[in-house]
Amino acid sequence: MATEIYERVKRYLTLLKKNFKAIEEKSLFLVSEKVKGKEVIIQIRAGEPWIGLVVPIISRAEIPDNILCKVHEKLLQININYAEVSFGIDKEGNVLATEEILSDALTLDVFLEEYNALPVAVEVFEEEVRPIIKEAQA
16 A cells, blocks of 8 residues: 555655656656656655655666776765765675755755656766776776
């Protein structure tokens, strides 16, 4: 059964004319966005008390071992230098862009602010971190 939070997120995505797939039994939305011509999938888990928004950025396997610390350091610097851009690492070491919304604070304005930070995070990664990885792979 869908929660009120799930229905509100669904209403916002529909209102914003987003291309999304809803998986009600998991309270999950998969939203397709184009970032600099590349498709990214924003995952939204409409939970309580927190709504989680995540974009997988790069798998651990794609980061050479010899620059792993350098990449992590750069991600931490970006977290400080850019408002609303937040990178994390899952238990497998994959890099993710993440945002969270307290379900009690969910309004359209708050949703848009957190949601729109994710494509920006992808752009920042591509501009500031991807070159470090490409250089190491050359």
